[in-house]
Ligand SMILES: [Zn+2]
């Protein structure tokens with residue numbers, strides 16, 4: 001995704017634009033402090049300036065928070081989905097994150113919420129494991145363990161963000 005995609009956004013302030021383009025250049029999720037370090041030359045001085053910009057960008061759906069990494073990513077497709085459900089597949093080895101949505105999972109979560117009179121405002125599922133590239137490297141190594149650690153779906157820490165995902 002090119003940072004230029006968002007420069008037309010009328011509500012983006014200078015700081016928000018800077019934070020979004022810095023985040024878009026990152027290979028993996030970045031913490032607010034990493035962003036601040038990259039943006040100090042641009043005039044951002046305090047973590048609060050970065051956090052304020054991130055809060056707005058999250059609100060606009062341009063940035064997501066990856067809870068289990070305490071970090072942030074630029075949305076992979078900000079104009080293509082409504083963020084009812086966001087799924088992150090996170091490689092624990094290289095930090096690469098794939099973002100996708102899944103209407104079947106979303107439907108189940110919405111069904112559960114409706115049945116339990118729960119008003120769901122957000123749903124994030126974070127999968128941890130190894131990406132194809134890192135898995136390939138491990139398999140190629142002669143001393144690689146015979147059985148790679150299976151990818152485990154970790155529930156988000158706060159239940160309100162991932163209500164009882166009983167996935168098949
Ligand atoms: Zn997104």
Ligand SMILES: [Zn+2]
Pocket residue numbers: 091092093094095096130131132133134135
């Ligand atoms: Zn990887």
